[in-house]
Amino acid sequence: MAGISTMLLDIFQYFNIKYMTGLFKDNVGVTTGLVFVTCLGIWWLMRKPRGIPPGPRFTLPILGDMLYFRGEENLRVVARQLRKEHGDICSAYFGSKLFIFLNSYDLIKEAFVKNGDVFSNRPSLFLTNLLTKRKGIGSSQGQPWKEQRKFAVETLREFRLGRPILEDKIHEEIEYFVDVIRQENGSNFDMCRLSQKGVCNIISSMVYGKRFEYDDPVFNVFLGELESLLQHIGIATVLNVFPFLRFLPGDMFNYQSLLNNLDYINNKIILPSINEHMKNFDENHVDDYISSYIREMKKVSKTGQRSYLNEDQLAASIFDLFIAGTVTTSTTFLWTILYFLHHPNIQAKCYKEIQDVVGSGRLPSIKDKPSLPYVEAVMLEVLRKANILMTGPPRAVSEDTRFHGYHFPKDAIIIPNVDALFTDDMIWGDADVFRPERFIDSNGQVMKRDELIPFSIGRRVCLGESLAKMELFLFVTTLVQRFEFKPVDADNLPTLQGIAGITHAPAKYQVRAVPR
Structure with a gap:
């Protein structure tokens, strides 16, 4: 327990959180401190990578940007909203999964045809793995x-x-x-x-x-x-x-x-x-x-x-x-x-x-x-x-990639948004x-x-x-x-x-x- 307490104090002092440092020294503040550090850790894990395409400004831990879409379940509707607000290359988190949308024919062609050696992977998705075992x-x-x-x-x-x-x-x-x-x-x-x-x-x-x-x-x-x-x-x-x-x-x-x-x-x-x-x-x-x-x-x-x-x-x-x-x-x-x-x-x-x-x-x-x-x-x-396929079958890049000035992480899910074209x-x-x-x-x-x-x-x-x-x-x-x-x-x-x-x-x- 002493080791954990020391670690928590170090974290609070690193972020210059004087109030929490003092609070944690009091036994009453132990629970509050643990909750704070847990949330801080989740935020740290869920923070957006630098340089990814634009999207909703504030991403919640665990939920990602899902509250931003006001309960919409249709990916096509979500993609339309994102494109309207953020342009032809945009992104959003669904839970911990980063989705990147390509919303124009020229972008899709450049990615899938001209850079097909990088953009030809399939993302790792739970249902896909369940249905096909990759x-x-x-x-x-x-x-x-x-x-x-x-x-x-x-x-x-x-x-x-x-x-x-x-x-x-x-x-x-x-x-x-x-x-x-x-x-x-x-x-x-x-x-x-x-x-x-x-x-x-x-x-x-x-x-x-x-x-x-x-x-x-x-x-x-x-x-x-x-x-x-x-x-x-x-x-x-x-x-x-x-x-x-x-x-x-x-x-x-x-x-x-x-x-x-x-x-x-x-x-x-x-x-x-x-x-x-x-x-x-x-x-x-x-x-x-x-x-x-x-x-x-x-x-x-x-x-x-x-x-x-x-x-x-x-x-x-x-x-x-x-x-x-x-x-x-x-x-x-x-x-x-x-x-x-x-x-x-x-x-x-x-x-x-x-x-x-x-x-x-x-x-x-x-x-x-x-x-x-x-x-x-x-x-x-x-x-x-x-x-009938709404947004097009998803792709993934085989390695961390720069595309039109943006960072595409290897584990990102690339959506060729054909709905935007049609x-x-x-x-x-x-x-x-x-x-x-x-x-x-x-x-x-x-x-x-x-x-x-x-x-x-x-x-x-x-x-x-x-x-x-x-x-x-x-x-x-x-x-x-x-x-x-x-x-x-x-x-x-x-x-x-x-x-x-x-x-x-x-x-x-x-x-x-x-x-x-």
């Missing part, structure tokens, strides 16, 4: 990430080289999809789960080498667990900032629920499929992602070289492919149908263009895309206006309006805009971008060709207010699909 395509880094991504890019490119085969797989799935909708006979139905089934089956065909019937009980339970996991993540994001909250009774932040979801997906779906492929592997019949990965593992093993291609990484990569390939694409598709309900004139214009180019006798093909500029413009406008009237003129014509030039052709980066840019760009665009184009054109989508109640349209979770998704809604 393995797979999306969350690993360094040499493990390079090997996983290289293999994934080459394998998916190999699939795409046989584009007619891939397009045939998508067309096959669309036919099942159309048949299910036709059976509704124009009555109300929930588009959400159906869209998940259609898109997930395409990923399943590529990963597992097979599709599932829409009424398959295992398939439906898997989709239910996947949907439940995404819903649980929405509330559980607070654990990224305060991971100790998972120990509170009652599973208030869905920690145990997430573990249960992960356990089912991994142990009932992913691992059994890997084991089946391993058991029945035939190097002369390699026609899906898992078989290709096993072949590469065996090939590397024979050379004796060190490799990060292993079953754990494969399982994590499969999880990544299903999350990225199913959730994002199906969510974008749901937004497209929802915007059609709100803008029937746009749906009608798409239908006319499809009829003029394709007609009704055959399925639309990816070869028709250059001749359907308005349909493509609608897809681009949906990607902009819906902005909602800026200086770029779009009327960013709040859903207007596909903004992507059509004076010659009637599609006009690409650099600022529209829904799939990110740089070394971590979404490797499934071309597949997602192909799926969206073929699904939307075929469905508009076959059906007119109408609201259940024309006087009470489904809301355009999205739900913030792992993606920015529309609230569940029902729709009528009237055969043409």
